[in-house]
Amino acid sequence: MDQFHLIIVTGMSGAGKSQAVKVLEDIGYFCIDNLPPVLIPKFAELCVKGGERVRHVALIADIRGGQFFDAMSQALQELRKQGVSYEIVFMEASDKVLINRYKETRRVHPLALHGRISQGIAEERKRLATLREQADFIIDTSSLKTSQLRDILRKRYALNTGRKGLTVTVVSFGFKHGMPIDADIVDDVRFLPNPYYVEEYRHKSGRVPVVRDYVQSFQVTQTFKEKWFDMIDFLLPNYEREGKSQLVIAVGCTGGMHRSVCMAEEMYRHLKETGVDVSIEHRDLAKNDVEEDAPGYEGEDA
Template identity: 85%
Template sequence: MDQFHLIIVTGMSGAGKSQAVQALEDMGYFCIDNIPPVLIPKFAELCMKGGERVRHVALIADIRGGEFFDAMSQSLKELKAQGVSYEIVFIEASDQTLVRRYKETRRLHPLAPHSRLSQGIAEERKRLESLRKHADFIIDTTNLKPKQLKELLVKKYAISEGRKGMNVTVVSFGFKHGMPIDADIVEDVRFLPNPFYIEEYRNKSGRVPAVREYVESFPISATFKEKWFDMIDFLLPNYEREGKSQLVIAVGCTGGMHRSVCMAEALYKHLKETGVDVSIEHRDLYKNDVEEDAPGYEGM
């Protein structure tokens, strides 16, 4: 029988916690929504005695728990004392995205039933700050569709007796929008020739063949790719040997539209061809004025 494993899904209201738990439920997890944190240790104890049906459990514990939410720290200590294997998945999104989602659904924020929505979001971020620091897996759903969120969770938490190895996520980003907070490796490609200064490429993404060919046409690009791929190929098995289950490789340029996208796609293709369990995300691509993307791609 597999060891009991608990996933605690928490994070910002409106960020997609319910969608995350639904995805886990589809994978075979026994799921509970909005459980008061003070009850988690007892619930885990019961599940551990419940047999195979509740070997894999996921639950949501969030700000809706009110005063009970303050008991989360103590509950986590009790889980450790019980020897319970658990992971904290923290779901978040930008303030702008959360405001838009609340306005679309016309729901009230749990911390702002009679005040401005922005005030409730700010207060929630403040209350969740310490818990976020202890998260094992942080997912920013700002630019993720529900399908993409599910794919991330399936890659990391799919129930399989043979599920081993490390999942790699390649993320392109723009330095002017800030570095990804969950990046394990950050590569700065701002030294490569910039298509932004070529009029015909300025509003085309790094996934457009002509833009990619321009960036890769320079000797410095070929030399960089060779050395970079060689380094990554060396690092991955060593990270995996140390027990790392997820690795985020962030590739940054100025705006996150041309060079970082191009190089991220190149690394993704390389890792895919070598059999690595890899996914790709272009975090800041559509924060730019993109008039043309590669055929078959949708905005993230």
């Protein structure tokens, strides 16, 4: 069983602590925002007793805790007595950058409720000086992009959980039923020849082999597939490099029964063959008058 490990993310207000915890959550950590330090030892004890369910935890503890934050030194001492493995990540940035961030977001600094932001920052640095000295890892976000912060944290704290990188869902749909609201990429295939106008295929889905063969018998379909697959193959590693963990590719035709179903199945098969973690969904197929359907590539794989 993996040893329980706790990451305490702290530091200057506006330095990116919340963003850091979001990254840690994405890579498998159980995360809590602004837990009062006085509660950290008890929380760690509960996690340890919880067995393998919670082995890697990250939490934010910062000046927003007010007087509770003053108990941090005692909390850390208690963790050491308990034998809890922990690491302090201290986030900071230059005064100029912090001031600009507060002005851009129009937020109020927790230590400058009725005064200047610069005064609040100075007071916060003073209060956090001792904790900064105890930090295991200091990150200055003054000139870091979000993607760079993500890379830093992933390289240091990646877990061997068996998780894959980017997961893809291919969804077929009909435009007359509305576009999927969670789609990242929407491809309109209404320009392809429509089996609906062939009486023999009208009530057969795009998964039925004769309908699939009909749609793909046209040169325009083959040309589209080649360019489409090439574009998606180019995009996926770039999305993953930027830290995207989930991608929804929506493929639409008029009703979501023939062309979109057929093309979604083709994309699913292509991505499956190239080793992508992919699933498929035909959102609007059942909304049509379907008299004949057949297992798609996913069903055949099963």
